[in-house]
Amino acid sequence: MHVSDRPDSPAAREVLWRFAPMIYGPTVLFALGEGAILPLIPVIAAQLGADIATAALVASALVVGQLCGNIPAGWAVARMGERLTMTAAGILSLGGVVALAFAPSLGVLAASVFLIGFCAAAFGLARHSFMTTRVPLAFRARALSLLGGTFRLGMFVGPFVAAGLLALFGDEHAAVWFFGVCLVAxxxxxLFGPDPEAAIAPPAPRATRTDDPEAVEDTGEPITASLRAAPTVDGRRAGVFRTMRHFRGVLARLGLAAASLAAVRSARQVVLPLWGVSIGLDAQTIALVVGISGAIDFALFYASGQVMDRFGRLWAALPAMLLMGTGFIALAFTHDTPQNAMWFAMFSAVLGVGNGLSSGILLTLGADVAPKDDPAPFLGSWRTLTDAGGAVAPLLVSAIAAVSTLSIATGAIGAIGLLGAGAFVRWVPRFIPRVRG
Known part of the structure; x- marks a missing residue:
């Protein structure tokens, strides 16, 4: 019997606490180390002779590695399991950290950063798959929002740790070795933390099977994808690419909506600092405004999961997209106003609220529509789509601003947000059941 179906089912907090040693703790540690080195990668590249453009290219190798790592990670999890995949990703990341610390050239540095991004994708997908198959549906969104929140915590605190290490040792490589310590932990x-599976048995697969292959083909009709079996060939897993084809309807519809959310989120991190520079604010003021926006974002991560579990996924996704979409569009009209600094601060806060309400949504939606008996290949495709959306958005902002203005680029991101909101309204009810805790 599924744990959430028993009358004596443990409270959500008790169950989620059991995931701390293997899921939430490692997530904080990995993100803390990654957040510590992220601001320093361009600095280390510059020390090796890179100009501004080359340093940015080296830093972007992390995102490229994440994009390239999702699909192979789905293959690895399907065959090795979540625990072994997370362990292997940690060990390979440790190798990347050592190579990064001793990199003699820009090529080795870029390869090290790429490897860390690749392993981060594998580590993240293994956690996502584990939670998808183990967490009771009644509080899945809260569990995954907490997962997203622990990652945000690590990425938020990491740069401050790096700053402290720089002040203490005066060497950027101290942060690199700090990442290595985090990876060992x-x-x-x-490997040795308590296994949640010992306390919570995974829910029984709910997949419906049929001898007619057309009966389970994803046509885009109103269905719940999570109730359908993953495709098999001669009784064996069909693999990542056959799974992508099998669920192409979900990926092309709900997956693209999710990618639009990832794009708007990613654009926020680029647009806000650029906007502050464009209206003439000093670096300290920009950092303060962006920091307050980030604090609002972080403060709301668990509220997003509660809303999704109690009222349904759309009740978090739609307000988040509407807030961010209209926030970007409204900000676009304030550039040349006398109170542009005030508007900048206000709409930064609005975007922080919207981003906070979206915490855990991409993880939760992916878990909802993934096949329950073998989610990893599907989640590899899902995360590739969302990561691609996040990677494309900064390039889009840069390209539009280069040929027109930053205001038009900001408005374009807002339009993507509103289109994404419409896509969520259209596809969430079709593919995901109304879930209430």
Whole structure:
């Protein structure tokens, strides 16, 4: 019997606490180390002789690695399991950290950053798959929002740790070795920490099977994708690419809506600092405004999960997209106004609220529509789509601003947000049941 179906089912907090040693703790550690080195990658590249453009290219290798790592990670999780995949990703990341610390050239540095991004994708997908198959549906959104929140916590605190290490040792490589220590602790937790499966049995697969292959083909009709079986060939897993084809309707509809949310989120991190520079604010003021926006975002991560579990996924996704879409569009009209600094601060806060309300949505939607008996190949495709949306958005802002103005680029991101809101309204009710805790 599924744990959430028993009358004596443990409270959500008690169950979620059991995931701390293997899931939430390692997530904080991995993100803390990654957040510590992110601001320093361009600095280390510059020390090796890179100009501004080359340093940016080296830093972007992390995102490229994440994009390239999702689909192979789905293959690895399907065959090795979540625990071994997380362990392997941690060990390979540790190798990347050592190579990064001793990189003699820009090529080795870029390869090291790429490897870390690749392993981060594998680590993230393994966690996502584990939570998808283990967490009771009644509080899945809260569990995954907490997962997103722990990652945000690590990425938020990491740069401050790096700043402290720089002040203490005066060497950027201290943050790199700090990441290495975090990875060792992560590997040990994953390998030797208490296994949640010992306390919570995974829910029984709800897949419906049929001998007619057309009966389970994804046509885009009103269905719940999570109730359908993953495709098999001769009784064996069909693999990542056959799974992508099998669920192409979900990926092309709800997946693109999710990618639009990832794009708007990513654009926020680029547009706000650029906007502050464009209206003439000093670096300290920009950092303060962006920091307050980030604090609002972080403060709301668990509220997003509660809303999704109690009222349904759309009740978090739609307000988040509407707030961010209209926030970007409204900000676009304030550039040349006398109170542009005030409007900048206000709409930064609005975007922080919208982003906070979206915490865990992409993880939760992916878990909802993934096949329950073998989610990893599907989640690899899902995360590739969302990561691609996040990677394309900064390039889009840069391209539009280069040929027109930053205001038009900001308005374009807002339009993507509103289109994404419409896509969520259209496709969430079709593919995902109304879930209430």
């Amino acid at each position: 992560t590997i040990l937790l994953v």
